[in-house]
Amino acid sequence: MATEPKTPEAALAEEPAVPSLVDHYFTCWYKADVKGKRCEDHCILQHCNRICVITLAGSHLVLQSGKAIKSISYQISTNCSRLQNKVSGNLSGYGAQFLRELAPLCKIYCSDGEEYTMSSCVRGQLMEVNESILHKPSILQEKPSTEGYSAVVLPKFEESKSITEGLLTQKQYDDVVVKRINATTATS
Amino acid sequence: MFPLTVENKHVAQLLLSTGTCPRCIFRFCGVDFHAPYKLPYEVCQKVEASGFEFTNLVLSISFPPQLSVREHAAWLLVKQEMGKQSLSLGRNDTVQLKEAYKWITHPLFSEELGVPIDGKSLFEVSVVFAHPETVEDCHFLRAICPDCFKPAKNKQSVFTRMAVMKALNKIKEEDFRKQFPCPPNSPKAVCSVVEIECAHGAVFVAGRYNKYSRNLPQTPWIIDGERKLDSSVEELISDHLLTVFKADSFNFSSSGREDVDVRTLGNGRPFAIELVNPHRVHFTSQEIKELQQKINNSSNKIQVRDLQLVTREAIGHMKEGEEEKTKTYSALIWTNKAIQRKDIEFLDDIKDLKIDQKTPLRVLHRRPLAVRTRIIHSMETHYVDEHHFRLSLKTQAGTYIKEFVHGDFGRTKPNICSLMDVTADILELDVESVDVDWPPALDD
Numbered sequence: 293m294a295t296e297p298k299t300p301e302a303a304l305a306e307e308p309a310v311p312s313l314v315d316h317y318f319t320c321w322y323k324a325d326v327k328g329k330r331c332e333d334h335c336i337l338q339h340c341n342r343i344c345v346i347t348l349a350g351s352h353l354v355l356q357s358g359k360a361i362k363s364i365s366y367q368i369s370t371n372c373s374r375l376q377n378k379v380s381g382n383l384s385g386y387g388a389q390f391l392r393e394l395a396p397l398c399k400i401y402c403s404d405g406e407e408y409t410m411s412s413c414v415r416g417q418l419m420e421v422n423e424s425i426l427h428k429p430s431i432l433q434e435k436p437s438t439e440g441y442s443a444v445v446l447p448k449f450e451e452s453k454s455i456t457e458g459l460l461t462q463k464q465y466d467d468v469v470v471k472r473i474n475a476t477t478a479t480s
Numbered sequence: 481m482f483p484l485t486v487e488n489k490h491v492a493q494l495l496l497s498t499g500t501c502p503r504c505i506f507r508f509c510g511v512d513f514h515a516p517y518k519l520p521y522e523v524c525q526k527v528e529a530s531g532f533e534f535t536n537l538v539l540s541i542s543f544p545p546q547l548s549v550r551e552h553a554a555w556l557l558v559k560q561e562m563g564k565q566s567l568s569l570g571r572n573d574t575v576q577l578k579e580a581y582k583w584i585t586h587p588l589f590s591e592e593l594g595v596p597i598d599g600k601s602l603f604e605v606s607v608v609f610a611h612p613e614t615v616e617d618c619h620f621l622r623a624i625c626p627d628c629f630k631p632a633k634n635k636q637s638v639f640t641r642m643a644v645m646k647a648l649n650k651i652k653e654e655d656f657r658k659q660f661p662c663p664p665n666s667p668k669a670v671c672s673v674v675e676i677e678c679a680h681g682a683v684f685v686a687g688r689y690n691k692y693s694r695n696l697p698q699t700p701w702i703i704d705g706e707r708k709l710d711s712s713v714e715e716l717i718s719d720h721l722l723t724v725f726k727a728d729s730f731n732f733s734s735s736g737r738e739d740v741d742v743r744t745l746g747n748g749r750p751f752a753i754e755l756v757n758p759h760r761v762h763f764t765s766q767e768i769k770e771l772q773q774k775i776n777n778s779s780n781k782i783q784v785r786d787l788q789l790v791t792r793e794a795i796g797h798m799k800e801g802e803e804e805k806t807k808t809y810s811a812l813i814w815t816n817k818a819i820q821r822k823d824i825e826f827l828d829d830i831k832d833l834k835i836d837q838k839t840p841l842r843v844l845h846r847r848p849l850a851v852r853t854r855i856i857h858s859m860e861t862h863y864v865d866e867h868h869f870r871l872s873l874k875t876q877a878g879t880y881i882k883e884f885v886h887g888d889f890g891r892t893k894p895n896i897c898s899l900m901d902v903t904a905d906i907l908e909l910d911v912e913s914v915d916v917d918w919p920p921a922l923d924d
Contacts, residue, residue: 317842341845345889419849420838424890431890438903439890446845 321456322349322465323413327394331356331472334413335437336459342452344414344445346397348436351469353408355436360403361429366421368396368409374421374443388417388446393458397421397443400432414455416447499666520673523607524592530678531726533760536598539589540606543578544671545644546617550664551577552648557662602681602761609671615639620659621647683755685721686790686798686919687772688748689713689734693781694741694908699732701740709740716782718753720775726759735798735916736807736877739909746808746913748785750798763789786922797918805915806857808874809881812908813896818866823900827859827871830899838891840883854879871896872912882906 318337326332333349348355366374374397377389391397391412398421400408412418421443425432432440447455460468488509495505527537555574562569586597618639622629625647629638648656691713700715701708714732722730734751738744763771765788772787833856839847855876862870873881880892885906887895896904 339841341842343841343844345841419844422890435890438887441889444841444844 318345320462320465321459322462322468323411323459324349324351324465324468326411326413327409332408333465334411336413336456337437337441338456342447342449343419344416344447344455345441346410346413346443346445347441348410348432349465350436351472352436354400354402355433359406361432362401362403364425364429364432365399365401366397366426368399374398374418375423377418377421388419391416391418391445400429410442412443412445413459414445414447415451416445416455419444419446498663520607521592522673523605523676524589526676527593527605527678531759532603532678532680533762534595534601534603534680535762536596536601537589537593537603537605538599538601539582539586539597540604541578541581542606542608542641543581544609544611544614545639545641546611546614547577547671548641548644548648549618549621549660550614552656553660553662553664556653556657560662602683604677604679604681606675606677606679607673608675610674611667611669611671613667613669617660617664618644618647621651624655624659625650679757680759680761682792683725683758683761684752684790684792684795685725685755685787686750686752686794687717687784687787688750688919689717689744690746690748690783690785691738691742691744691781692783694743696781697740698734698737711781713782714753716779717751717775717784720771720778721753721755724771725755725761727755728757730755733795733798735805735914738911739882742909742911744911744914745810746911748783749911749914750916750918752790752795752798752919786919788919788922790919794919798916800916805877806874807877807879807914808872808912810910810912811871811873811881811885811906812864813869813871813885814905814907815867815869815900816903819863819869819900819902820866821863824861824863824869827861827899830856831858832856833894835879835884835895836893837880837883838888840880840888841891852878856884868907881909 318339321336321338322333323336324331324333326334331351331353333351335347335349337345337347339345353359354361368374374389392415393411393413395412397410397412400410402408422439422441425440425442432442434440491509492505495508496502500508555571558574559569590597621644622638628643628647628650631638695709696711696713696716697709698713700712714730718730718732721727731754732751733754734749736749738749768787768789772784775782775784775787835854835856837852837854839849839852856879857874857876859874860872862872864870871885873884875881880888882888883892883895885896885904887893887897887904890898896902
């Protein structure tokens with residue numbers, strides 16, 4: 293079941309469409325056109341304790357296009373499933389898969405046959421993936437910034453600040469979206 | 481006046497020839513000769529100068545390791561002489577040198593310092609003797625029992641008392657006698673004191689604290705050597721105790737803890753402070769009451785009640801509370817959707833709600849990832865306006881309240897957002913009670 297598509301302007305006006313909890317403790321960082329794919333925008337919510345929650349940005353195609361999601365899978369290759377990630381015991385992140393920025397997190401299969409891959413966008417230990425979106429994929433579109441998160445990543449302590457160097461701030465992201473809108477309107 | 485008998489003569493001559501002092505000879509022969517025995521006065525001086533308050537003490541004496549070798553030699557000789565008289569003697573039939581030393585010196589220390597010696601005393605005076613002249617006396621043992629003398633990280637010398645005793649237990653009598661004279665040679669000097677340490681065992685102070693500030697951490701908040709927030713609950717209480725008890729340091733613990741921005745109301749939260757090496761330990765209950773008053777007068781961010789001295793064993797009651805007991809809270813909740821009274825009424829009827837909480841994201845960097853099942857025993861709502869209501873809750877210990885309200889990205893299920901189908905957040909949280917009945921309440 294798909295949600296009503298929002299116009300990019302409306303999405304921007306709503307961003308960040310997250311509860312005040314996020315405002316207090318999280319900073320929103322963005323990566324636009326991930327892996328060079330147009331409009332596959334991600335939003336990384338970084339807590340003041342450095343932990344990152346990976347989510348879809350409001351301007352991502354999956355949220356914009358009104359498509360229905362058929363299923364989501366954490367099997368990103370023949371040999372690798374993010375579900376097999378085992379974080380053991382007391383040591384934060386010990387035993388977890390270490391991800392680089394472009395590491396795939398999950399695949400989103402839409403009813404129209406299109407396939408989208410979500411990426412980590414930050415380096416760090418994969419702490420957990422959100423299994424509830426497997427059972428109810430629509431949550432990804434209904435609550436992309438909260439219950440519809442994809443994964444939780446713990447960056448290395450010494451990289452807490454540097455991991456955001458390649459990412460866009462809220463303002464920079466807003467500018468990117470506006471430019472995109474203008475470019476589209478200019479050509480139409 | 482000369483109390484030695486003819487029977488003693490042979491013994492006295494033998495001992496004299498080994499250099500034993502006459503006073504010891506008299507003692508050995510059972511003569512009650514009251515003479516001043518050498519008391520290390522520097523020990524008494526140090527104890528008096530140390531500034532400790534004590535009503536008894538325990539003396540811990542360390543003899544030089546090589547003294548055990550000399551003692552062993554003397555024993556072999558005694559065993560031999562007894563054998564000549566067809567009497568057999570076990571090692572335990574003789575009095576240990578240290579025991580004899582204690583019998584003589586304890587009453588003297590006691591008289592000099594004005595307190596009894598008591599093995600159970602918390603105030604310990606430890607004295608270490610050395611005798612540089614005979615340090616090499618035990619070295620021959622290494623050749624015979626090499627595995628008794630393995631080098632270890634912290635030891636300066638491998639010839640510790642334990643190692644020497646172990647080797648002496650192993651070595652055969654003939655081998656020992658080949659290497660060491662029986663009786664031992666006379667040394668030129670007596671032992672000297674090389675170390676005197678005074679220490680008092682920890683004392684414990686317990687109480688309950690209220691926290692009225694929304695900007696106070698429980699323990700000092702320091703990152704990279706920089707203090708992020710002024711003071712802390714533990715410092716506001718313990719600093720005064722540290723001064724009055726004249727302790728070296730403290731260890732603060734409590735029955736659970738609250739966040740920086742959370743107040744602790746009601747009867748307060750139980751805490752216990754261990755005061756390490758206190759120099760002053762005797763206080764009347766009046767003095768403790770005054771100390772409590774002093775703490776309360778010095779800050780309006782915290783208040784303390786039921787302050788009292790407790791035993792180490794009693795601390796167990798407090799930690800027990802952390803796992804098993806219930807706590808009650810009051811939260812101010814914001815909702816994104818406009819709500820009416822009827823929208824929150826149903827929460828009042830929910831009893832013993834089971835929730836599953838994944839480790840909250842805000843602590844996931846220092847706690848292991850896990851799912852904890854907790855129970856919300858009961859709730860009571862108070863409508864404020866279209867976007868706010870107050871929620872009182874009684875929960876199992878260890879429940880993360882903030883996460884129960886905002887849902888923590890859906891990682892606490894169910895939560896107020898899912899129950900009410902709104903987006904909610906917690907604006908204020910207060911601890912209303914910590915249901916632990918320890919420490920005992922005191923009348924004011």
